[in-house]
Amino acid sequence: xxxxxxxxxxxxxxxxxxxxxxxxxxxxxxxxxxxxxxxxxxxxxxxxxxxxxxxxxxxxxxxxxxxxxxxxxxxxxxxxxxxxxxxxxxxxxxxxxxxxxxxxxxxxxxxxxxxxxxxxxxxxxxxxxxxxxxxxxxxxxxxxxxxxxxxxxxxxxxxxxxxxxxxxxxxxxxxxxxxxxxxxxxxxxxxxxxxxxxxxxxxxxxxxxxxxxxxxxxxxxxxxxxxxxxxxxxxxxxxxxxxxxxxxxxxxxxxxxxxxxxxxxxxxxxxxxx
Numbered sequence: 001x002x003x004x005x006x007x008x009x010x011x012x013x014x015x016x017x018x019x020x021x022x023x024x025x026x027x028x029x030x031x032x033x034x035x036x037x038x039x040x041x042x043x044x045x046x047x048x049x050x051x052x053x054x055x056x057x058x059x060x061x062x063x064x065x066x067x068x069x070x071x072x073x074x075x076x077x078x079x080x081x082x083x084x085x086x087x088x089x090x091x092x093x094x095x096x097x098x099x100x101x102x103x104x105x106x107x108x109x110x111x112x113x114x115x116x117x118x119x120x121x122x123x124x125x126x127x128x129x130x131x132x133x134x135x136x137x138x139x140x141x142x143x144x145x146x147x148x149x150x151x152x153x154x155x156x157x158x159x160x161x162x163x164x165x166x167x168x169x170x171x172x173x174x175x176x177x178x179x180x181x182x183x184x185x186x187x188x189x190x191x192x193x194x195x196x197x198x199x200x201x202x203x204x205x206x207x208x209x210x211x212x213x214x215x216x217x218x219x220x221x222x223x224x225x226x227x228x229x230x231x232x233x234x235x236x237x238x239x240x241x242x243x244x245x246x247x248x249x250x251x252x253x254x255x256x257x258x259x260x261x262x263x264x265x266x267x268x269x270x271x272x273x274x
Contacts, residue, residue, distance in 0.1 A: 001041040001042065001043055002041060002042060002043075002044075002045060003037070003038055003039070003040070003041050004037045004038075004040045004041065004042060004051075004055065005034065005037035005038045007042070007045050007047070008037065008087070010045075011045075011091060012095070013090045013091055013092075013093050013094070013095045013132075014047075014087055014090070014091055016090075016095050016132060017083060017086050017087055017090060017128070017132065018083075019100055019105075020083070020100065020105045020108065020109075020128065020132075021033075021079070021083045021109070023100065023102055023105040023106055023109065024079075024105065024106055024108075024109025024110070024112075024113070025109075029076075032062075032063075032066075033059075033076075036055075036058065036059050036062055039058075040054075040055055040058050042054075046091065047084075047087055047088050047091055048088065049088065052080075052081075052084040052085065052087075052088065055080060055084060056077055056080050056081065056084070059076060059077075059080055060073055060076075060077060063076060074116065075113045075114065078112060078113055078114070078115055078116060078121065079109070079112055079113055081118075081121050081125075082112045082115070082121050082124045082125045082128070083112070083125075083128070085121070085122070085125035086125045086128045086129050086132070089125065089129045090129055090132055090133070093132075093133065095132050095133060096133070096134075096135065098135045101140075103140060104131075104140050104143075107140050107143050107144075108124075108127075108128065108143055111124065111143050111144075111146070111147040112124050114147070115147070117151050119151060119154075120151055120154070123146070123154070123243070124146075126243055127143075127146070127243070130243070137239065137242075138239055139235060139236075139239070141235075141236075142235060142236040142239050145192070145193040145194070145234075145236035146236065146240070148192070148193075149192050149193075149194075153188060153189065153192045153194075154240075156185045156188060156189060157189055157192075157194050157237065157240060158244060158245070158246055159181070159185070159246065160174075160181055160185070160186070160189065160195075161213070161241055161244075161245040161246045162213070162245070162246040162247060162248050162249065162252065163180060163181060163248075163252060164212075164213070164233065164241060164245065165210045165211060165212050165256075166210065166211050167211075167233075167238060167241060167242070168232050168233045168237075168238050168241075169202070169230045169231075169232055169233075170195070170230060170231045170232070170233070171228060171229070171230055171256060171259065172199060172228065172229030172230060172231065173228075173255070173259055174252075175231075180252065180255075186231075189237075193234055193236050193237075194233065194234055194236055194237035194240065195231060195232070195233055195234060195237055196231060196232045196233070196234055197231075198231075199229050199230070199231060200229070200230055200231070200232060201227050201228065201229050201230065202227050202228060202230055203225045203226070203227035204219075204221055204224070204225060204226045204227060204266070205221065205224045205225050206221050206224060207219060207220045207221055208221070210256070212248045212253070213245045213246065213247055213248055213274075214247045214248040214253070214273060214274055215248060215253055215271055215272060215273045215274060216271070216272045216274070217253075217256065217257065217260070217268050217270075217271055217272075218268070218269050218270045218271075218272070219260060219266050219267070219268050219269065220266060220267055220269050221265065221266045222264070222265055222266055222267060223264070223265040223266075224265070225265075226260075226263060226265045226266040228259065228260075228263075253271065257271065
C-alpha cells in the first residue's frame, strides 16, 4: 500500500498537476486536502477511475465528520473530480517544464470549484490536461467565457462546428433560411462569446484549399478574385473548437462545393475525405 500524497510527489507529472491545485487553496483547505491525501492509501502506483471514486468518498466523509457545510463539500467534490481526472490522464505523460502562471491557475481553480455539471467538469479536466502538455493554449479570459456558458450553449457550439472550415470560419449560407443552423442559436453563441456577430468576407486571388474536419476541398480560381461571406469564431470559440469538433455531413460538403462553383469564378477540383 502507498499513500496517495507520496504517489503524487514521486511522479513528476502528477506533481505538476498538484502544483496547479495548490495555488487555488487557501491555508485551511490546503492543510485539509494534504492531510486527506496523506491518509488515503492505494495498492498501486497507477491511479484509476476507481481510485478517484474512492478518494472523493473518503474526502466527503472527512468533511462530514468535521462538519463542513454542504456548499463546501460540493465545491470540494467538484475540485477533486476535475483535478483527479487530470491526474489519471497525465500520470504516464512526459510534461514540459514550465513556469506556472499563478493568475491562470487561480482563475482555473475558481471556475472548477463552481462547476457542478459532470460533462462540464470533463471539459475542464481536458483543458488542464492540454494546458499542461502545451502551455499557453488557453487564454485566461477564455476561462471566463467557458465558465459563464451553460451546458446547452456548449452543446449548441459543438453543433455548429460541423460547418467550420480552417478552424475559424463559418460560411454565410449556413444561416440562410435556417436550413443548416438556426439563427436564434447562432445569436446565443454570439452572446456567449464563441462567435463574432459581424459578417466578414474572404477573397482568394489564386487556387486554394478549404480544410474541414472530415475533408479538404481543393479549389481552382478561374476568374480572380473569388470570395464569399463568412462569420468567424472568437478566440474562445477557436480554443473550444480545438478541444472537439463534429464531423461534416455529406449534405454540407456538397452544398459548400455548390456555393463555390455557383459563382462561375472558381471550381472544386477535388474533395479529399479524411
